[in-house]
Amino acid sequence: MQEFYFSIKDNGIKCSACSKQDKGAIKISDVCYTSLLYIYSADAKKLFSFDIPIDAIKELSLIAKVYTDEKLEREYKVEL
Secondary structure (H helix, E strand, C coil), X not given: CCXXXXXXXXXXXXXXXXXXXXXXXXEECHHXXXXXXXXHHCCHHHCCCCCCCHHHHHHHHHHHHHHHHXXXXXXXXXXX
């Protein structure tokens, strides 16, 4: 089974081999991976038309928070 990582530094998903060169890459679940692919490619009108388990929602929220904090160079409070 393939493992995937989210790279804050490189702004996207990496395979396990590529993630070895990015120590800050965050390992993500299969559900998170497929959700990110959907979010990247979905038409805006269908963006929120999918359901995922609450743990995957929390995982996506955490990635979004870490990414936003890093890119904006400021920490924002988010309630999960």
